[in-house]
Amino acid sequence: MEKGAISRDDVLKTMQEYDELGGPAFLSLYGFKAARKFLILHDGKEYDSKAIAAVAHKHQHGRPLTWQELSGGVGHAVDWLKREGFKIGVSRSPKWTRDELILACDVVAGNGWQGLPASDPRIEELSELLQLLGAYPPEERAAEYRNHNGAAYKTLNIASFHPGYQGTPTNGGQLDREVLQDFLERPAEMARAAALLRDGLRSGTLQPALPEGDDTDDDEVSAPEGRVLYRRHRTRERNKALRAKKIAAVLKKGGTLACEVCDFDFSAVYGERGQGYIECHHVVPLHEAGEGTTRLADLALICSNCHRMIHRCAPWPTPAELRALVQEQARVAAATVPRPRPEVADTYPLAT
Structure with missing residues (x-):
C-alpha cells in the first residue's frame, strides 16, 4: 500500500462499517482472518489493521483490496496507518526475553520449583518488575502485557520443564528450558x-x-545473566577514566600495552595509529561482583579479538584460561606442521 492510496477519512468510514457489522462478520465478508499481531486502537476500541486498511481502499478506488494485494504486507499498511495518526497496538504479547525469564525463574526456584497462582503476592511483584524492565516498547505490548495471569502462567511453564515435574510439560519456549x-x-x-x-x-x-x-554491537555474545546486566558490565569496561588509570598503572610498572591473552600489541602492528590503544576487560562479571568500586586489579588489558572470544560463550573464561587455550592451540598447530620431505639423493645415495 502506497501512502496516499487511501485517506484518514476512508479509514474512519471503514471502522464505522466494522462497528456496524461486528468484527467477525466484517472479516468474513471481506475474506480476512483475525489479526495475529497488529491492531488499530481508536476511541477505546480495537480494529484489525490489515483488514481495515484493505477495505478502506474501496471508498476512493471502487473496491477493497484482498489480503494478497496489500503490497508490502501488513507491515507496510501499519506504517501508513501510523503516518496518518492512528495508534497501533499488538494483538498478543511478544516472546519473553532472557532478562524476564531470569526474574520469573528465580520466583519459581524460591517456591520449590512449583508454579504460582495469579493471586500470589509474589506474582504481583513479578508483574510490576516486568513492567519496570520494559523489555519491549509500549507500541509492541498487548493490553495484557505481563499482567498477573501472564506472569503466573510463565511460572507454570518453567516449573513444568523441571526434571522433577511429574506431569506433561506445557507449551513454553526453548529459552524457558535454557x-x-x-x-x-x-x-x-x-x-x-x-x-x-x-x-x-x-x-x-x-x-x-x-x-x-x-x-x-553484542549480537554474538552469550550472556546467561541477561542483556541488562551484561550491558551494565560493558559500560563499566568502557569507562574511559578507569581504562586510563589501568593503562597508566601498567606503564608505571614498566609493562607494555600488549594483550594479556595473545600478546598482540596495537602499536607494534599499526604504528602511531595504534599507540596507547588496548581494551579493558572486567575479570569479575557484574552478577558475581555486584555493584561497587572497581579495583584496577579487576581489570585486564586485552585485544579486541580476545575480548570478543571471552564474551562469546558462557561461562566466560578468565584471561589466563584463554591464554592457556591460545598457547595449547599454537602447540597443536606446530606439532601438525608437515616436515619437508628429504631429497631422493639424500635418502638413496648414488653408488660410486
Whole structure:
C-alpha cells in the first residue's frame, strides 16, 4: 500500500462499517482472518489493521483490496496507518526475553520449583518488575502485557520443564528450558543475577532491557545473566577514566600495552595509529561482583579479538584460561606442521 492510496477519512468510514457489522462478520465478508499481531486502537476500541486498511481502499478506488494485494504486507499498511495518526497496538504479547525469564525463574526456584497462582503476592511483584524492565516498547505490548495471569502462567511453564515435574510439560519456549538449566547448574550465580536485576530496576540504576537481537554491537555474545546486566558490565569496561588509570598503572610498572591473552600489541602492528590503544576487560562479571568500586586489579588489558572470544560463550573464561587455550592451540598447530620431505639423493645415495 502506497501512502496516499487511501485517506484518514476512508479509514474512519471503514471502522464505522466494522462497528456496524461486528468484527467477525466484517472479516468474513471481506475474506480476512483475525489479526495475529497488529491492531488499530481508536476511541477505546480495537480494529484489525490489515483488514481495515484493505477495505478502506474501496471508498476512493471502487473496491477493497484482498489480503494478497496489500503490497508490502501488513507491515507496510501499519506504517501508513501510523503516518496518518492512528495508534497501533499488538494483538498478543511478544516472546519473553532472557532478562524476564531470569526474574520469573528465580520466583519459581524460591517456591520449590512449583508454579504460582495469579493471586500470589509474589506474582504481583513479578508483574510490576516486568513492567519496570520494559523489555519491549509500549507500541509492541498487548493490553495484557505481563499482567498477573501472564506472569503466573510463565511460572507454570518453567516449573513444568523441571526434571522433577511429574506431569506433561506445557507449551513454553526453548529459552524457558535454557534459563531453567542455568539455574539448575549455577543456582547461586543465577540467584545473584536475579537479585541484582530486581534491585537495579527498583532503584533505577539499571537501564530498561532490549529484546534479544536488538543490541547489534553484542549480537554474538552469550550472556546467561541477561542483556541488562551484561550491558551494565560493558559500560563499566568502557569507562574511559578507569581504562586510563589501568593503562597508566601498567606503564608505571614498566609493562607494555600488549594483550594479556595473545600478546598482540596495537602499536607494534599499526604504528602511531595504534599507540596507547588496548581494551579493558572486567575479570569479575557484574552478577558475581555486584555493584561497587572497581579495583584496577579487576581489570585486564586485552585485544579486541580476545575480548570478543571471552564474551562469546558462557561461562566466560578468565584471561589466563584463554591464554592457556591460545598457547595449547599454537602447540597443536606446530606439532601438525608437515616436515619437508628429504631429497631422493639424500635418502638413496648414488653408488660410486
